[in-house]
Amino acid sequence: MAAGPRADRRDFYEILGVPRTATQDEIQRAYRKLARQHHPDVNKDPAAEDRFKEISEAYDVLSDPQTRRRYDAFGPDFRQVPEDVDPEAFQRGRAGAGTGQARGAGGAGGFGTGLGGDLGGIDIEDLLGGMFGGRAGRGFGPIPGADQEAELELTVEEAFQGGHRSVTLEGPDGRRTLDVRIPAGVTNGQRIRLAGQGGRGSEGAPNGDLYFVARIAPHPRYRVDGRDLYVDLPLAPWEAALGTSVGVETPRGEMKVKVPPGTSTGKRLRLRHHGLPHPRGSAGHLYAEVRIVVPAKLTDDERRLFDELAAVSTFDPRRR
Amino acid sequence: MGYALVLVRSASLNLEAFARATGTHPGLVRRLVALGILDADRDAAGELWFAPSQMAVVGRVQRLRAGFGLNYAAVGLVADLLDRIALLEAAPREARRPGR
Numbered sequence: 001m002a003a004g005p006r007a008d009r010r011d012f013y014e015i016l017g018v019p020r021t022a023t024q025d026e027i028q029r030a031y032r033k034l035a036r037q038h039h040p041d042v043n044k045d046p047a048a049e050d051r052f053k054e055i056s057e058a059y060d061v062l063s064d065p066q067t068r069r070r071y072d073a074f075g076p077d078f079r080q081v082p083e084d085v086d087p088e089a090f091q092r093g094r095a096g097a098g099t100g101q102a103r104g105a106g107g108a109g110g111f112g113t114g115l116g117g118d119l120g121g122i123d124i125e126d127l128l129g130g131m132f133g134g135r136a137g138r139g140f141g142p143i144p145g146a147d148q149e150a151e152l153e154l155t156v157e158e159a160f161q162g163g164h165r166s167v168t169l170e171g172p173d174g175r176r177t178l179d180v181r182i183p184a185g186v187t188n189g190q191r192i193r194l195a196g197q198g199g200r201g202s203e204g205a206p207n208g209d210l211y212f213v214a215r216i217a218p219h220p221r222y223r224v225d226g227r228d229l230y231v232d233l234p235l236a237p238w239e240a241a242l243g244t245s246v247g248v249e250t251p252r253g254e255m256k257v258k259v260p261p262g263t264s265t266g267k268r269l270r271l272r273h274h275g276l277p278h279p280r281g282s283a284g285h286l287y288a289e290v291r292i293v294v295p296a297k298l299t300d301d302e303r304r305l306f307d308e309l310a311a312v313s314t315f316d317p318r319r320r
Numbered sequence: 321m322g323y324a325l326v327l328v329r330s331a332s333l334n335l336e337a338f339a340r341a342t343g344t345h346p347g348l349v350r351r352l353v354a355l356g357i358l359d360a361d362r363d364a365a366g367e368l369w370f371a372p373s374q375m376a377v378v379g380r381v382q383r384l385r386a387g388f389g390l391n392y393a394a395v396g397l398v399a400d401l402l403d404r405i406a407l408l409e410a411a412p413r414e415a416r417r418p419g420r
Contacts, residue, residue: 039387041380041402052387141343143386144379189410205343205379 012058012071020072024063031059040199044149046210047170049199145199145208152180152192152212156219156229159186159276160251167212178210185277186214187226221249227276227284233269234293235259248288250274257288265292331372332361338370342378349378357381357396 013020016030037043038052061078062068070078073087081090150169158165162184168177180192191211198208216224223230233248243261247254250271257269268287275284295302339346352358353368358377360368377399384395 035387039384041383041387041399056387141382143382144342144376146380146383147376201379203343208376208379 010054011076012062015054015058016062024065027059027062031055031063035059040146040148040208044147046148046150046198049146049148050170142203142205143201144205145201147208147211148198149191149211149213151215152182153215153217154182154186155217156222156224156276157251158182159214159216159224160184162186169210180212182214183279185227185279185283187276188214188216188224190214222251224276227278229275229284229286230268231286231288232291233257233259233288234291235263237292237294240264240290240292248286250286255286259290263290265290332369333372335368335370338368338374342375344378344382351392352378352381355392355396357392357399 013022016022016027016034018026018030022030034055035052038048038055040049040052042048043052060067061071067078069087070081073091074081074085150167152165152167154165159182162182165180165182166177167180168175178194178197180194182192186192191213194210194212196207197210201207221231229251231248231250233246235244235246239246239259240263241261243263244259245256246259248257248271252274255271255274257271259269263269267290269290271286271288273283274286277283298306333341335346335349339349342349349358349370350368353360358370358374360370360374362368380399381392381395384390384398385392388398390398
């Protein structure tokens with residue numbers, strides 16, 4: 001009844017990952033396993049719901065021996081074939097034109113033997129269990145759709161400025177493209193809600209919501225912690241010792257930072273409120289982390305001056 | 321003070337309204353409360369009141385029940401486990417943040 005247009009296109013046996021000769025037990029086992037993986041409340045991936053419906057639809061058809069026999073004989077369009085056409089006769093007629101004995105087309109042989117005995121293993125609960133999706137609704141009334149979740153990877157710049165991102169997702173009617181508004185100052189793990197874009201509700205019940213979980217991608221320059229940004233600040237030994245004023249890249253552009261004299265590696269210079277903005281509060285900070293870098297090769301002059309410094313200085317960084 | 325109470329009350333639904341909004345029977349709603357699956361406040365008159373967020377809980381209960389043929393007690397367990405997994409999955413996402 002609720003056969004989605006997509007479910008009709010793929011072979012039901014393929015969807016459940018079972019051979020055409022599978023017994024009812026095997027079909028049920030395959031369905032249960034797949035349903036647990038793709039149930040919209042277990043799997044938040046937006047594509048999971050359609051997969052679940054496909055699985056339910058396949059199980060719906062194959063779990064009922066009558067419907068399965070018709071599906072085997074008539075293929076995906078079996079619903080269009082009038083009820084009074086006998087599947088076996090139809091198949092014999094189709095195959096018999098040539099050799100007369102070909103029964104293999106739909107694996108009907110294996111099925112015929114499996115039918116009687118295996119039916120006993122299916123209880124009412126199991127049959128009801130297959131209803132959601134394929135046989136949606138019967139007895140359950142309107143069911144709201146599940147919330148869904150998808151990850152949205154952002155650059156630090158996008159998190160800083162906000163903006164729009166076009167995201168393509170597998171949806172109920174094929175692919176759909178959503179325009180996601182990224183609020184400025186979104187942080188790692190924050191959820192952006194798209195109301196009503198989640199799983200579909202049945203029988204007019206409301207749809208679930210779709211949540212994008214923000215993930216700020218690693219950045220070559222910035223490290224992100226909440227709303228704070230960290231950036232390396234390489235200094236020459238003399239800059240660190242004497243103090244200086246240097247330019248630091250921030251998402252807002254270059255900023256001048258005053259390095260006080262006697263600054264060692266690891267010291268953090270804070271640029272207040274130059275981190276990621278906060279829509280309803282104060283922005284994070286930007287920390288420039290000092291790292292002292294020495295020239296890999298000294299010129300003669302530099303070597304002479306360092307030698308001189310070494311001779312004069314009593315500074316011992318390892319003294320306790 | 322009185323105003324605050326009125327505001328809270330108007331945002332939540334009583335048993336009848338909640339059952340109607342979720343398309344369920346009031347008896348089922350009461351049972352879900354008794355099983356600890358739904359959160360409800362009881363007022364002085366003993367009447368149950370539901371926050372609108374509880375409607376999504378009913379949706380999940382129905383989907384899990386319909387999808388797996390679970391009974392309501394089992395649905396409660398599965399829902400709790402799913403919530404715990406969601407928390408656990410969110411934790412490493414937070415911890416993955418590159419730090420200092």
